[in-house]
Amino acid sequence: MSQKITELTTELVTPIVEKLGLELVDVEFVKEGKNWFLRVYIDSTGGVDIEECGTVSEQLSEKLDELDPIEQPYFLEVSSPGVERPLKKPEDVKNAIGKNVNIKLYEPINGEKVYEGLLKDFDGETLFMEIKVKTQVKKVELPYKKVANARLAVVF
Numbered sequence: 001m002s003q004k005i006t007e008l009t010t011e012l013v014t015p016i017v018e019k020l021g022l023e024l025v026d027v028e029f030v031k032e033g034k035n036w037f038l039r040v041y042i043d044s045t046g047g048v049d050i051e052e053c054g055t056v057s058e059q060l061s062e063k064l065d066e067l068d069p070i071e072q073p074y075f076l077e078v079s080s081p082g083v084e085r086p087l088k089k090p091e092d093v094k095n096a097i098g099k100n101v102n103i104k105l106y107e108p109i110n111g112e113k114v115y116e117g118l119l120k121d122f123d124g125e126t127l128f129m130e131i132k133v134k135t136q137v138k139k140v141e142l143p144y145k146k147v148a149n150a151r152l153a154v155v156f
Contacts, residue, residue, distance in 0.1 A: 005029040005070055009038060012063045016056055017042050025081045026088055029074070036074035038064075041081040053078045087150035093122045096152060103127065103142060104149040115140060116153050 006027045017024045025041040042048055042056055057078040064070070087093045087101065096119050103115045117131030120139075127142045 002029045005038065008067075008069055009040065009060070009064070012067075013040055013056065013060050016059045016063075020052060020055065022048060022052060022056070025092075026086060029070075036070075036072055038070070038074050038076050040076075040078045041086075042078060043081055043085065048080045053080070083152065083154050085152045087152065090122075090124055090144070093119070093127065093144070093150060096150075097121060100153040100155045101127075101129070102151050102153040103129070103147055105142065105146045106148045107146060109142060109146070110140075115142060 006029050009027045009029070010024065013027065014024055022042045022044045025043050026039075027041070028037075028039045030037055030039070040056065040060065042053065044052075057076060060078065061076055064076070084102075085092075087096055093101075099119060100117065101119045105113045105115075107113070115129060115131055117129045117140075119127060119129055121128040122144070125144055127144060127147070129140050129142065130137050131140055132138075
């Protein structure tokens with residue numbers, strides 16, 4: 001059921017965000033405690049502000065009210081994905097070249113399942129990264145098909 005709702009919401013919100021010159025990052029429908037949340041994450045090159053989130057929320061809410069596809073009560077949240085933005089699609093990974101990323105793998109490579117470092121390149125099949133191991137910088141190549149989760153990483 002959650003997947004159907006996220007797919008329908010994606011269909012409904014995509015024209016709204018495109019019309020506003022924004023990008024749809026992710027949609028999720030999750031239960032936390034006793035409450036359900038329909039979350040829509042949007043972004044743009046310069047980031048998004050509260051007015052843009054409000055506009056998307058109002059327009060999406062109208063469409064959801066018309067169709068009424070969700071039986072149980074829920075909260076609709078429209079926001080930015082934040083500084084540690086998820087990299088869901090190959091295009092997201094390509095846009096992250098030159099930035100620090102956190103990559104979690106389905107299975108270990110060289111005994112590690114989590115890699116964090118500078119994404120140097122991505123050819124659609126392999127992520128080329130530089131990671132620090134103690135005081136040394138090492139180059140690693142990670143097959144994209146083994147990536148379980150990828151996101152931007154904040155470096156302090």
